[in-house]
Amino acid sequence: MRVAVVGAGVSGLTATKCCLEEGLEPTCFEQSQDIGGLWRYTEHVEAGRPSLYPSVISNTSKEMSAFSDFPYPEDFPVFLPNAQLLDYLRRYTECFGLQEYIKFGASRGFKASTFTAGSTSIPTCFRGSASSWLAWAIREWTSRWRPAA
Numbered sequence: 365m366r367v368a369v370v371g372a373g374v375s376g377l378t379a380t381k382c383c384l385e386e387g388l389e390p391t392c393f394e395q396s397q398d399i400g401g402l403w404r405y406t407e408h409v410e411a412g413r414p415s416l417y418p419s420v421i422s423n424t425s426k427e428m429s430a431f432s433d434f435p436y437p438e439d440f441p442v443f444l445p446n447a448q449l450l451d452y453l454r455r456y457t458e459c460f461g462l463q464e465y466i467k468f469g470a471s472r473g474f475k476a477s478t479f480t481a482g483s484t485s486i487p488t489c490f491r492g493s494a495s496s497w498l499a500w501a502i503r504e505w506t507s508r509w510r511p512a513a
Contacts, residue, residue, distance in 0.1 A: 368393060372466050373401020377453060378431065381460050392462070393470035399457055400450045420446045434459060 369379045372394035383390035426436040
């Protein structure tokens, strides 16, 4: 089954890897020309892409935020500057061969709806038949999703 993953940030990279582990055929659509999502600092703000300032340091320790199958290098500090967190994501992408599944410069023409279960809202998107679905990598927690027309 083919799966589209939107965004090559933390969530998109891990979703792509999980799809591969399940025998699915993912394509990760990234609007920019690089991975990292929010953790990739650029001097010039790109339209529609959140950014951070160059001195941002994560507020979660590497022990608590490492992927379960890919620990941070021991020589990395406990709280990572954004450049080292991006380096970690690059290493993860390389280790698991995710680069070949990412299409850079993708348009943002997807529409989504929200499935709500109790107090949890899960963005989803179904395009075409029920056999094709989109796994969404959320970049901004404040985004409001409207039902697809």
